[in-house]
Amino acid sequence: MTQPIYDAAFLSRIEDALRAALPRWGLSGETELRLLTISENATFRAQDRATGREIVFRVHRPGYHSRAEIESELAWLSALGREQVVPTLTPVPQTEGSLIAELDEGGTRRHAVAFERVPGREPAEGDDLARWYRELGAINARLHLHARRWQRPEGFTRKRWDYDAMLGKVKLWGDWRAAPGLTTAGRAVLERTDAVLRDLLDDYGTGEKRFGLVHADMRLANLLVEGDRLSVIDFDDCGFSWYLYDFASAVSFSEHEPYIPTLQAAWIEGYRSVAPLTDDDCAILPVFIMLRRLLLTAWIASHAETPTAQALGEGYTHGTVDLARAFLATYDAPEMGAAAGRAAS
Incomplete structure (x- = not known):
């Protein structure tokens, strides 16, 4: 692929x-x-x-x-x-x-x-995105509740989006190490980030309350707004993953933007209007955002002919390294301090 x-x-x-x-x-x-x-x-x-x-x-x-x-x-x-x-x-x-x-x-x-065809347009950055992410949180909660109770038909099979499938042995979307413009220093940062993600996800686990059937690709291009209505399209990547991964996919290609915490708060509010969400679940959302960012960096490397990959190019890779440094400062500060400093030089 x-x-x-x-x-x-x-x-x-x-x-x-x-x-x-x-x-x-x-x-x-x-x-x-x-x-x-x-x-x-x-x-x-x-x-x-x-x-x-x-x-x-x-x-x-x-x-x-x-x-x-x-x-x-x-x-x-x-x-x-x-x-x-x-x-x-x-x-x-x-x-x-x-x-x-x-x-x-x-x-x-x-x-x-x-x-x-569903009428509507993709939400734009100039819109009140918090409004739509609040609605998206409620939609996610309804989807997750349905996934938990739905009796899947015999022979139902979809991909499993866990660490191995994304970044580990399988690498369904390719290897982030092939990302355009990735330097030796940047690779060192991402290698450590990859390892930290693996450990954090292993600790969080894949119990049935946390892992199940999800949409897995709720980026803006797969949302349509028409009046007060928000529709979700393109279930092509739906599969078995962490329920909270749906939020990470919803901020695809925008993970670095300063408004992401605002969207996250709105999404949590919308989700909790329909179903419970613990503080521990909310606290791990940045981990899934970093996971998605590294996965998309791999996707760009393996889908270089697509307009999205061509438009993002090396800039996205460099942005991934910057996000990874900030991520490690929070989630791996004791071990990464000296290495991050060397990588940045």
Whole structure:
């Protein structure tokens, strides 16, 4: 998964494959197809000029999710919709009833799924973000309560986002050591941060009260606001992780901003309006923020062809090292003092 795949030729092939498959969802020959985003997957918007119908398609990244994993995501998403737990996307079946299509991309099979388009826009930094994070905290609490009580269907399988999967032996999103612009001094800081995170997460544990089915990618790009309504989209990375990791994912790419404590306080307030959250849980939120930051640094290294990675580049890596130094000053001060000073020189 570390090799860039989203070059122009690949995107052209998957767009052609998707265009050929549009009649499977009852879309006419007058349908316009437009690429929306490239991240883990390629997302397209289809608008049928003959009927006015709009559908959003996700063509899955090769080698990431199995068909069973995609089916499991859609099962949870459908349950959340039926039970009105949270405003989110509605999967759209093909005319024959299946939710997952197989596309022929130059002789290779690719999975694709479709969703009804949800109106709204991504929250912007100029908005009252605390308001939306308060609502997001309540949404997270409802999601977590549902995940705890929901009887998952037989064969349900999703990835496990624990330390090993993120930074340890598995490294699902690659290795932060390959991050652009990482210096020898910076690597020393991040190596120590990695080790401290491992120990802290091991101490916190993965008991059922703390670890379960979560969204795992609630960054701003996966939130839509429309009037007073906040919708959560893109459950593609949902899986088993720490419940509080959902907040860390919600501040993705903004972990360094001075307003993060304000958003954290708002999120906690919203969460507690629905479900309990202990002071110990709140206190460990910065640990999950640092974990997410290091994971995203790895993601940028392994997804260099994506617009997000290209826009962030070496600056994000340098910012990660700065955050790590501050993190270690709090969580590893006795052991890191001299080493951090040497790394900074």
